[in-house]
Amino acid sequence: MKDLHVVQLYLNELNTYGDRGNLVALTARVREHGYEPVVHHHHPGADLPERIDMVLGGGGEDSGQQVVSRDLQRQAERLHACVVEQVPMLLVCGTYQLFGRGYTDATGAHVPGIGVFAADTVAAPGRLTGPPDRLVGNVAVESPWGTLYGFENHGGLTTLDADQPPLGRVTRGRGNNGCDRTEGARTANAMGSYLHGPLLPANPALTDALVGMAVRLAHGETLEPLPPDDLVETVRAGAANRRY
């Protein structure tokens, strides 16, 4: 069985929203397609593996962002090279923000990103008392891989530059900033998104797209489509009909 090397970024620091499910679904799907997933957990201070066929990153609390930001600066050159090589990446929420130009928190402090996406994120304006308003709820996004269903829960508002393509357009929910109906960002095969849920289990078209990109890159091969999955269709029908 041919290997597919997946780098899972910062699971100790950014792990709060169930995005580990992306790794569960991705590795299972890789195996179904007949490849052997090899997962490299990358932690701050460590080196990235020699071979990278795919990159995953999730969301977490603000406290995890600083240490991740510092490590990302160290890895920036390598990660930019991966983007140029067309390595597929799925970067959710906190990691998405730091693959943009960075995050400016409520106090005005800036956590720098690495600029894979031409995007800036600022903390949502707070209420007079209590925590800042967050963008929370079920989301549907029209994308090149069909409708993506997920759940957003973020306190950062992301604005894309005019020439930065989004991942898709929200038809339900708030998306990048609650304003321009964009959701996420895409540069080459690097995808940024605010969608938890987690995203990949309920959106196998996107999962297969990422696996297909990795397989083409690593082995020059094309994926055969897998038979439709009744259970996933049930989940997607439920998401399509959800009213809130």
Next chain:
Amino acid sequence: MSAPSRDPGLRTTVTDAAATVAGRAVALATRLRSGQGQAMPGLVADRLSPGYANRALARLPDGVVMITGTNGKTTTTSFVVELLRAAGKDVLTNATGSNLARGLTSTVVGQSGWGGRLKHDVAVLEVDEAVAPTFAAELPPRWVVMLNVGRDQLDRFGEVGRVVELITAAAGHATHGVVVSADDARLVAAGRALEAGGSSVRWFGAGEALREKFPTDDELVTVVPAGPVRGADAAKTPADPPADAVVRPATDVDLAASDGRHATFEVAGAARYEAELIVDGHYNHLNAAAALALVRQIAPDTGDQALVDAMARVGFAPGRGEAFTMPDGSVLRLVLVKNPVGLHQALSAYLVPGASTMFVINDDWADGRDVSWLWDVDIDLGGAPVIAAGTRAGDIALRLRYGGAQVCDVEPELGAALDLVLAQPGPRTVFATYTAMRALRRLIEARLGAQVERAARS
């Protein structure tokens, strides 16, 4: 009132009496209509007489004890109540798990005399983390118990750090002291800060032998960093204690051992007490340890042995491992699960090989709209057949399938799901989110009537 009274005390008494009557009327009406409505009576009483509940509670001779934290509030409250009763106290409590502001006022409405006065010595109230700071600021409790913090309904609370802030702020209002978990690094830091601010802090926790059974939320997703993981195990991320673990405070009470219904408590690192409880499950026993650490402070004259003996009188809180005996003698156990740590512990305590298993996941507001957390726990059912149910039946089915389970049925409707699991051979374990658990209890009660009432109490 037609004419304003000159005496504000008398006026308050009169409006409080009116509020009690109105609140009770609403309680009766809503109960008749739907069997629910825990918040409405409080809402009405509070509108008619703002500050109604606080006035009544502030008059209690032994004040208010607040139980808060992510998991175990209701069970801990049950233990605290029983231990205080053993100390001779007349205790008021919100035993039904209605821990938001209106539910608390409703509790007072139901328990006070017609003038809005309470006859009790002390109130033991479980308080939702989001409500706790406001509640404690308005009515400073004597004692606050901080059980644990973890991801729970992130769509309501935002982030875990925020939950720590909320309950620490509440604990800062405690007039007599705070009881804190010694096993959660975040709470140890919070407890030490409270101590530095002059609070009296008491600690409880799990003894050395049990520590691995209680991973904190952070530990649950801490991955083993050594080398790549491949193949079928590629997505597994076994827990590994963080290298920079904090120094554990010396505890007042440790849960030294827990096996089935048997628990051993170690007090002040020395005396050991054995208990044979109605309630099994190591996490329920840890809640009992928290209760002991608290009540031995409030009522030191009672003696630790008498307090431990009183634990044996505590039954399961509704749906927290509660066992129902069916007419054929088989058992159905109902286990509340609502967040990653809770699910992890529920699985380790109550997942029985060979038992029929059902997961019921709803996504109402009280459950949390987001079900992402189901993916943060290693669920390995080893090919066992399970039933997936609830409004998010498909989502939990998908999660379970990725965990290696064989999902036999996907049934959103709870009545039909109950039929399915009852058609399976016993014993049966049903893991359910909050609204699913409550709905299932009502369904079981409706079907089995008095039979169930007896089983739940035995």
